[in-house]
Amino acid sequence: MIAGAVAMWKALPIAQRRMIVLLAAAIGLANIAQPYPDLAPLQHGPTVALVLTAPWLLRRWPLSTSSIGCIWLFLLLHTVGARWIYSYVPYDDWARALSGHDISSLFGMTRNxxxxxxxxxxxxxxxxxxxxxxxxxxxxxxxxxxxxxxxxxxxxxxxxxxxxxxxxxxxxxxxxxxxxxxxxxxxxxxxxxxxxxxxxxxxxxxxxxxxx
Incomplete structure (x- = not known):
């Protein structure tokens, strides 16, 4: 069973393997000092399941690296949102730290x-x-x-x-x-x-x- 899993992993293009590893690392980082631990399993659980089953899924239904890159980018966006349960992603704080201005004021946004x-x-x-x-x-x-x-x-x-x-x-x-x-x-x-x-x-x- 382990040998089969290793074989499936090695059969993937190296770029796709790297994206899976980077996504797994992003999920781990997103759960360090998790601000909403009660909701973290619900937010991150589906992404963890996809990471674990990705070698089998991509072996069974292969896709181009461009398509996998699109999925990977979407899941990274989700992982960032999942850390702060979406409603509290501190992008205004990040923008003020970088530019001195916040995004909400710039676009007249009243919600996250x-x-x-x-x-x-x-x-x-x-x-x-x-x-x-x-x-x-x-x-x-x-x-x-x-x-x-x-x-x-x-x-x-x-x-x-x-x-x-x-x-x-x-x-x-x-x-x-x-x-x-x-x-x-x-x-x-x-x-x-x-x-x-x-x-x-x-x-x-x-x-x-x-x-x-």
């Missing part, structure tokens, strides 16, 4: 917008790997694979928002509120889904221009 960035990244960064998987493993032609990816982003966004809604119903009120990151915005779910679709649409335009 990091979660919206990650929803946008979900669409912008995962459209390529979904389209490649549909073409390579599903046999779809190029344009149909792109259409499938755009639809899959919409479906994935909607299912995630439904999951958050169910969590809000089942979990303790404060825990659910911290996890779903609504921050008092009753239209948060719709805006998140729109951000993902805009990201996917921009990715499709870039892909079509590159291939056109």
């Amino acid at each position: 917008g990091y979660d919206r960035l990650v929803h946008f990244g979900f669409g912008a960064l995962l459209t390529l790997p979904i389209a490649e998987a549909a073409r390579r493993h599903g046999g779809l032609p190029l344009r149909w694979s792109l259409a499938f990816a755009f639809a899959a982003i919409g479906l994935g966004s909607a299912l995630y928002e439904i999951f958050e809604w169910l969590l809000t119903i089942m979990a303790a009120g404060e825990t659910a509120d911290y996890y779903n990151g609504q921050q008092g915005d009753v239209w948060d779910a719709q805006k998140d889904m729109a951000a993902a679709q805009v990201g996917s649409a921009l990715a499709l335009i870039a892909l079509l221009r590159r291939r056109g």
